[in-house]
Amino acid sequence: MxxxxxxxxxxxxxxxxxxxxxxxxxxxxxxxxxxxxxxxxxxxxxxxxxxxxxxxxxxxxxxxxxxxxxxxxxxxxxxxxxxxxxxxxxxxxxxxxxxxxxxxxxxxxxxxxxxxxxxxxxxxxxxxxxxxxxxxxxxxxxxxxxxxxxxxxxxxxxxxxxxxxxxxCGVTTGIGAVINTAKVEIGATAIVFGLGGIGLNVIQGLRLAGADMIIGVDINPDRKAWGEKFGMTHFVNPKDVGDDIVPYLVNMTKRGGDLIGGADYTFDCTGNTKVMRQALEASHRGWGKSIVIGVAGAGQEISTRPFQLVTGRSWMGTAFGGARGRTDVPKIVDWYMQGKIQxxxxxxxxxxxxxxxxxxxxxxxxxxxxxxxxx
Ligand code: NAD
Ligand code: AHE
Ligand code: ZN
Structure with a gap:
């Protein structure tokens, strides 16, 4: 035809x-x-x-x-x-x-x-x-x-x-990265790098999972209002922070008597390998999980000091938010129809x-x- x-x-x-x-x-x-x-x-x-x-x-x-x-x-x-x-x-x-x-x-x-x-x-x-x-x-x-x-x-x-x-793609990837891949728990702190079609769904997934502090990072200042619509609690524009955003974010995520700082979970939704490194290094020493969602071009590689992993951070990735399509997609459609997700x-x-x-x-x-x- x-x-x-x-x-x-x-x-x-x-x-x-x-x-x-x-x-x-x-x-x-x-x-x-x-x-x-x-x-x-x-x-x-x-x-x-x-x-x-x-x-x-x-x-x-x-x-x-x-x-x-x-x-x-x-x-x-x-x-x-x-x-x-x-x-x-x-x-x-x-x-x-x-x-x-x-x-x-x-x-x-x-x-x-x-x-x-x-x-x-x-x-x-x-x-x-x-x-x-x-x-x-x-x-x-x-x-x-x-x-x-x-x-x-x-x-x-x-x-x-x-x-x-x-x-x-976008909704399932973002929400699934939180629920299936990171397995975020109530009260967690999280940082989402890149607040586009995927990152905003990570944010709505974090809200669903009951995260306390949801920091959005984007070089586009218009994305602050977008993140806030779906549950972001703080916004950082790397252009306002200067050279190294990692210490800034680590400091921002110190809670209680914590001397170290770092988020429980971080997500790259940019596809930029430098941002992927920042996301890993902004996750908490000892238990932080950093999830790569962004797709990087041919020939690009990620790097960090192995010490970042020796000291307990995990670098993970996710495709389609870890969702099993024929089983999970109809359920996500139902969540939308029931008003559970936007x-x-x-x-x-x-x-x-x-x-x-x-x-x-x-x-x-x-x-x-x-x-x-x-x-
Ligand atoms: P998008 O263009 O809608 O959003 C990207 C966002 O990242 C934009 O808001 C942009 O301003 C921001 N950004 C760019 N550079 C940045 C930087 N240096 N620091 C902070 N923010 C920055 O794209 P999208 O549709 O949301 O897709 C995001 C990424 O996820 C792409 O790489 C895409 O290929 C990938 N993706 C992966 C999967 C998967 O299954 N793993 C699924 C869908 C999309
Ligand atoms: N073909 C690329 C990789 C592209 C990629 O990683 N695709 C994701 C989905 S992105 C959806 O917007 C994916 O599902 N990957 C798993 C797979 O099996 O393709 C490359 O680098 O070769
Ligand atoms: Zn896609």
Whole structure:
């Protein structure tokens, strides 16, 4: 069938909206009509050419919501008309990783996903004779897409697509990093570096978990008011603090008779490796946990003095907030429907597919929290 898609033709170039051909679903696959998709910083990262796994031409987008239109042979867990959220971290419930119960990083289809193809090694997208790559197994910058059955979470059909698409990445990543990865307890102190589409969800997760002191750090002063909306108790702009923000934050987090200071939990939501080091070093000696969420470009590395780890800090990371998509995503949609979590205020801009590049520009200028394309 002919579909409309924003194609990443070349690294560093704007997306091109065009007609693309989509083949129907093969065994174990599902065709969905995408109703809405968020624009995540990771889409921008891949489009920039910084992603070591970046492939071109490709149809990017991984934060969508839509409706099942057709299913391939053998599909049993979803049917035509179901409302679904695509999962860039699938959940097969059968592979060594899924059955270990130690991780959400299902390995069933990771190799072909990274090669921009479906599990059988071929792409469903093409323009004439030329194949177009899938992206993160989702490709939601298209009004129709094909996914493996194990990469779809079936959700409440009353949930609005233009809001719950954000649960396909940002909301789940931020809240999940707090609950599943850090396992934050009531009364904790925390520092969140980067208050964008992910960091604000870390903040709302910290409020849900009952953290006492929630410090937000961002170089964009407008993000102070944003953090406060979702539970941030203190804001620090590194530009106001001078050379070394770490001693400043460590001092700020001294409590009771503590002579040392440092937060119980810190989160990097910037993708900047220098900030990742600051986050680790601002966590408390003896027990601080620092969680890397931000994605850094090809060739970049993190460093610190091993003494930081010898003295009891843990450096951890999280993908999709440690969430098991088919199990956890429907529950997070229900939390939204019950009013337990907020999404609407974070969706600052909506646009048709034709204007998708404007969504990227708003992100670059720091004007949007989440831009959402509505089909
Ligand atoms: P965003 O652009 O909306 O937000 C980034 C924020 O960081 C902005 O507010 C910006 O002002 C701030 N910032 C930039 N440099 C800073 C610095 N030096 N110090 C303090 N603040 C700084 O991006 P986003 O969509 O929130 O994504 C954030 C990061 O998380 C990206 O690297 C993205 O690729 C990554 N990500 C990871 C996962 C995962 O599963 N691990 C999921 C989604 C996104
Ligand atoms: N391909 C990149 C890494 C990109 C990355 O880390 N992606 C995260 C999700 S970011 C969503 O906005 C992720 O899930 N990683 C786990 C995985 O298996 O990809 C690189 O550096 O090669
Ligand atoms: Zn994302």
């Amino acid at each position: 002919d579909i409309r898609a924003a194609v990443a033709v070349q690294a560093g170039k704007p997306l091109e909206v065009m007609t693309v051909q989509l083949d129907g679903p093969k065994a174990g696959e599902v065709l969905i009509e995408v109703k809405a998709t968020g624009i995540c910083h990771t889409d921008d990262f891949t489009l920039s050419g910084a992603d070591p796994e970046g492939l071109f031409p490709a149809i990017l987008g991984h934060e969508g919501a839509g409706i099942v239109v057709d299913v391939g042979p053998g599909v049993t867990s979803v049917k035509k008309g179901d409302h679904v959220i695509p999962l860039y971290t699938p959940e097969c419930r059968e592979c060594y990783s899924c059955t270990s119960r130690k991780t959400n990083l299902c390995t069933a289809i990771r190799a072909t996903q990274g090669q921009g193809v479906m599990p059988d090694g071929t792409s469903r997208f093409s323009i004439g004779k030329d194949k177009i790559h899938h992206y993160m197994g989702c490709s939601t910058f298209a009004n129709y897409t094909v996914l493996p059955e194990i990469a779809l979470a079936k959700i409440n059909p009353d949930a609005p697509f233009d809001k719950v698409c954000y649960i396909g 999404i609407d205020p974070m969706i600052t801009h909506t646009m048709p597919l034709e204007d998708i590049n404007k969504g990227f520009e708003l992100m670059h200028k720091g004007e949007s929290i989440r831009g959402v394309v509505m089909y």
